[in-house]
Amino acid sequence: KTENPISLSPPTKRSTASVVRAEANQPINPVIRKEEAKVVDSVLVAELSKPLTAYCRCWRSGTFPLCDGSHVKHNKATGDNVGPLLVKKQE
Amino acid sequence: KTENPISLSPPTKRSTASVVRAEANQPINPVIRKEEAKVVDSVLVAELSKPLTAYCRCWRSGTFPLCDGSHVKHNKATGDNVGPLLVKKQE
Numbered sequence: 001k002t003e004n005p006i007s008l009s010p011p012t013k014r015s016t017a018s019v020v021r022a023e024a025n026q027p028i029n030p031v032i033r034k035e036e037a038k039v040v041d042s043v044l045v046a047e048l049s050k051p052l053t054a055y056c057r058c059w060r061s062g063t064f065p066l067c068d069g070s071h072v073k074h075n076k077a078t079g080d081n082v083g084p085l086l087v088k089k090q091e
Numbered sequence: 092k093t094e095n096p097i098s099l100s101p102p103t104k105r106s107t108a109s110v111v112r113a114e115a116n117q118p119i120n121p122v123i124r125k126e127e128a129k130v131v132d133s134v135l136v137a138e139l140s141k142p143l144t145a146y147c148r149c150w151r152s153g154t155f156p157l158c159d160g161s162h163v164k165h166n167k168a169t170g171d172n173v174g175p176l177l178v179k180k181q182e
Protein backbone atom coordinates (compact mmCIF):
# COMPACT_ATOMS: atom_id res chain seq x y z
CA LYS A 1 0.00 0.00 0.00
CA THR A 2 1.26 3.42 -0.95
CA GLU A 3 1.23 5.58 2.16
CA ASN A 4 2.62 8.81 0.82
CA PRO A 5 2.15 9.23 -2.91
CA ILE A 6 4.73 11.85 -3.65
CA SER A 7 6.25 11.94 -7.08
CA LEU A 8 9.43 13.93 -7.47
CA SER A 9 10.69 15.36 -10.70
CA PRO A 10 14.45 15.12 -11.16
CA PRO A 11 15.65 18.09 -9.11
CA THR A 12 17.72 20.87 -10.58
CA LYS A 13 21.05 20.87 -8.75
CA ARG A 14 22.86 23.98 -7.72
CA SER A 15 26.40 24.60 -6.61
CA THR A 16 27.23 24.22 -2.93
CA ALA A 17 28.45 27.81 -2.92
CA SER A 18 24.95 29.10 -3.64
CA VAL A 19 23.30 27.31 -0.71
CA VAL A 20 21.70 29.78 1.70
CA ARG A 21 20.13 28.63 4.94
CA ALA A 22 17.40 30.42 6.88
CA GLU A 23 17.86 31.74 10.37
CA ALA A 24 16.33 29.02 12.55
CA ASN A 25 14.36 31.25 14.89
CA GLN A 26 12.63 33.65 12.54
CA PRO A 27 8.95 33.67 11.58
CA ILE A 28 8.45 32.82 7.91
CA ASN A 29 5.04 34.39 7.23
CA PRO A 30 5.26 38.18 6.86
CA VAL A 31 1.65 39.18 6.28
CA ILE A 32 -0.74 36.35 5.44
CA ARG A 33 -3.79 36.12 7.75
CA LYS A 34 -1.73 37.19 10.79
CA GLU A 35 -4.98 37.56 12.77
CA GLU A 36 -5.26 33.75 12.76
CA ALA A 37 -3.37 31.73 15.38
CA LYS A 38 -2.49 29.08 12.78
CA VAL A 39 -3.08 29.27 9.04
CA VAL A 40 -4.39 25.89 7.87
CA ASP A 41 -6.11 25.36 4.52
CA SER A 42 -7.97 22.36 3.11
CA VAL A 43 -8.13 21.06 -0.43
CA LEU A 44 -11.06 18.81 -1.32
CA VAL A 45 -9.73 16.73 -4.19
CA ALA A 46 -13.23 15.92 -5.48
CA GLU A 47 -13.73 19.63 -6.15
CA LEU A 48 -10.48 20.24 -8.00
CA SER A 49 -11.37 21.57 -11.43
CA LYS A 50 -7.96 21.63 -13.06
CA PRO A 51 -5.53 18.76 -13.78
CA LEU A 52 -2.84 20.55 -11.78
CA THR A 53 -3.07 23.10 -8.99
CA ALA A 54 -0.04 24.69 -7.33
CA TYR A 55 -0.21 25.56 -3.63
CA CYS A 56 2.09 28.10 -2.03
CA ARG A 57 4.70 27.11 0.54
CA CYS A 58 6.69 30.37 0.50
CA TRP A 59 4.13 32.57 2.26
CA ARG A 60 4.65 35.31 -0.33
CA SER A 61 1.77 34.60 -2.74
CA GLY A 62 -0.82 37.27 -3.44
CA THR A 63 -3.33 34.45 -4.03
CA PHE A 64 -2.47 32.32 -0.99
CA PRO A 65 -3.11 29.40 -0.46
CA LEU A 66 -2.52 29.18 -4.21
CA CYS A 67 0.93 29.75 -5.70
CA ASP A 68 1.20 32.83 -7.92
CA GLY A 69 4.89 32.47 -8.73
CA SER A 70 6.09 34.84 -6.00
CA HIS A 71 8.52 32.15 -4.76
CA VAL A 72 10.76 33.09 -7.71
CA LYS A 73 11.25 36.65 -6.44
CA HIS A 74 11.68 35.42 -2.85
CA ASN A 75 14.33 32.88 -3.88
CA LYS A 76 16.21 35.44 -5.95
CA ALA A 77 16.13 38.08 -3.21
CA THR A 78 17.20 35.77 -0.36
CA GLY A 79 19.10 32.87 -1.92
CA ASP A 80 16.38 30.52 -0.72
CA ASN A 81 15.17 27.43 -2.64
CA VAL A 82 11.49 27.07 -1.83
CA GLY A 83 8.68 26.16 -4.22
CA PRO A 84 5.07 25.03 -4.36
CA LEU A 85 3.26 21.76 -3.73
CA LEU A 86 1.64 20.53 -6.93
CA VAL A 87 -1.66 18.66 -6.60
CA LYS A 88 -2.37 16.56 -9.68
CA LYS A 89 -5.70 14.99 -10.62
CA GLN A 90 -4.17 12.93 -13.40
CA GLU A 91 -0.71 11.74 -14.32
CA LYS B 92 -17.41 26.18 -12.00
CA THR B 93 -15.31 25.95 -8.88
CA GLU B 94 -11.84 27.15 -9.73
CA ASN B 95 -10.15 26.92 -6.37
CA PRO B 96 -11.84 24.47 -4.06
CA ILE B 97 -10.47 25.63 -0.75
CA SER B 98 -12.53 25.00 2.33
CA LEU B 99 -11.59 26.99 5.38
CA SER B 100 -12.41 26.02 8.92
CA PRO B 101 -13.45 28.91 11.14
CA PRO B 102 -10.05 30.34 12.06
CA THR B 103 -8.87 30.68 15.61
CA LYS B 104 -8.39 34.37 16.29
CA ARG B 105 -5.52 35.78 18.29
CA SER B 106 -4.97 39.17 19.84
CA THR B 107 -3.38 41.88 17.73
CA ALA B 108 -0.63 42.15 20.33
CA SER B 109 0.59 38.63 19.56
CA VAL B 110 1.00 39.21 15.82
CA VAL B 111 4.60 38.65 14.72
CA ARG B 112 5.70 39.32 11.18
CA ALA B 113 8.65 37.75 9.39
CA GLU B 114 11.60 39.72 8.13
CA ALA B 115 10.82 40.21 4.46
CA ASN B 116 14.22 39.36 3.07
CA GLN B 117 15.17 36.19 4.89
CA PRO B 118 15.21 32.66 3.46
CA ILE B 119 12.56 30.47 5.09
CA ASN B 120 13.99 26.99 4.47
CA PRO B 121 16.87 26.20 6.86
CA VAL B 122 17.92 22.71 5.77
CA ILE B 123 15.50 20.89 3.47
CA ARG B 124 17.06 19.68 0.19
CA LYS B 125 19.30 22.74 -0.05
CA GLU B 126 21.19 21.07 -2.91
CA GLU B 127 18.11 21.64 -5.11
CA ALA B 128 17.61 25.01 -6.81
CA LYS B 129 13.86 24.88 -6.09
CA VAL B 130 12.05 22.37 -3.91
CA VAL B 131 8.83 21.36 -5.70
CA ASP B 132 6.80 18.28 -4.78
CA SER B 133 3.85 16.62 -6.51
CA VAL B 134 0.86 14.87 -5.02
CA LEU B 135 -1.04 12.48 -7.27
CA VAL B 136 -4.53 12.47 -5.83
CA ALA B 137 -5.39 9.10 -7.37
CA GLU B 138 -2.66 7.55 -5.24
CA LEU B 139 -3.66 9.09 -1.92
CA SER B 140 -4.33 6.25 0.47
CA LYS B 141 -5.70 8.16 3.45
CA PRO B 142 -8.84 10.37 3.72
CA LEU B 143 -6.66 13.26 4.88
CA THR B 144 -2.99 14.02 4.33
CA ALA B 145 -1.23 17.06 5.79
CA TYR B 146 1.56 18.73 3.79
CA CYS B 147 4.18 20.93 5.40
CA ARG B 148 4.39 24.65 4.66
CA CYS B 149 6.73 25.59 7.54
CA TRP B 150 9.92 23.96 6.18
CA ARG B 151 10.64 22.44 9.58
CA SER B 152 9.17 18.93 9.14
CA GLY B 153 11.35 15.88 9.59
CA THR B 154 9.11 14.09 7.07
CA PHE B 155 8.90 16.87 4.46
CA PRO B 156 6.91 17.24 2.21
CA LEU B 157 4.56 15.76 4.82
CA CYS B 158 3.69 17.67 7.99
CA ASP B 159 4.94 16.07 11.19
CA GLY B 160 3.62 18.74 13.56
CA SER B 161 6.89 20.69 13.74
CA HIS B 162 5.01 23.90 12.86
CA VAL B 163 3.80 23.96 16.50
CA LYS B 164 7.34 24.29 17.86
CA HIS B 165 8.25 26.82 15.14
CA ASN B 166 5.20 28.97 15.90
CA LYS B 167 5.86 28.87 19.64
CA ALA B 168 9.56 29.71 19.24
CA THR B 169 9.09 32.58 16.79
CA GLY B 170 5.55 33.92 17.29
CA ASP B 171 4.70 32.84 13.75
CA ASN B 172 1.30 31.45 12.67
CA VAL B 173 2.01 28.94 9.92
CA GLY B 174 0.37 25.56 9.40
CA PRO B 175 -0.07 22.75 6.89
CA LEU B 176 -2.13 22.29 3.74
CA LEU B 177 -4.67 19.50 4.24
CA VAL B 178 -5.52 17.38 1.20
CA LYS B 179 -8.84 15.58 1.65
CA LYS B 180 -10.14 12.69 -0.43
CA GLN B 181 -13.62 12.89 1.07
CA GLU B 182 -15.65 15.48 2.94
Ligand code: FES
Nearest residue numbers: 056057058067070
Ligand atom coordinates in the same frame (compact mmCIF):
# COMPACT_ATOMS: atom_id res chain seq x y z
S1 FES C 1 4.07 31.79 -4.62
FE1 FES C 1 4.62 30.73 -2.80
S2 FES C 1 5.34 28.81 -3.54
FE2 FES C 1 4.83 29.89 -5.31
Ligand code: FES
Nearest residue numbers: 147148149158161
Ligand atom coordinates in the same frame (compact mmCIF):
# COMPACT_ATOMS: atom_id res chain seq x y z
S1 FES D 1 5.48 20.41 10.12
FE1 FES D 1 5.53 22.04 8.69
S2 FES D 1 3.43 22.63 8.53
FE2 FES D 1 3.40 21.04 9.97
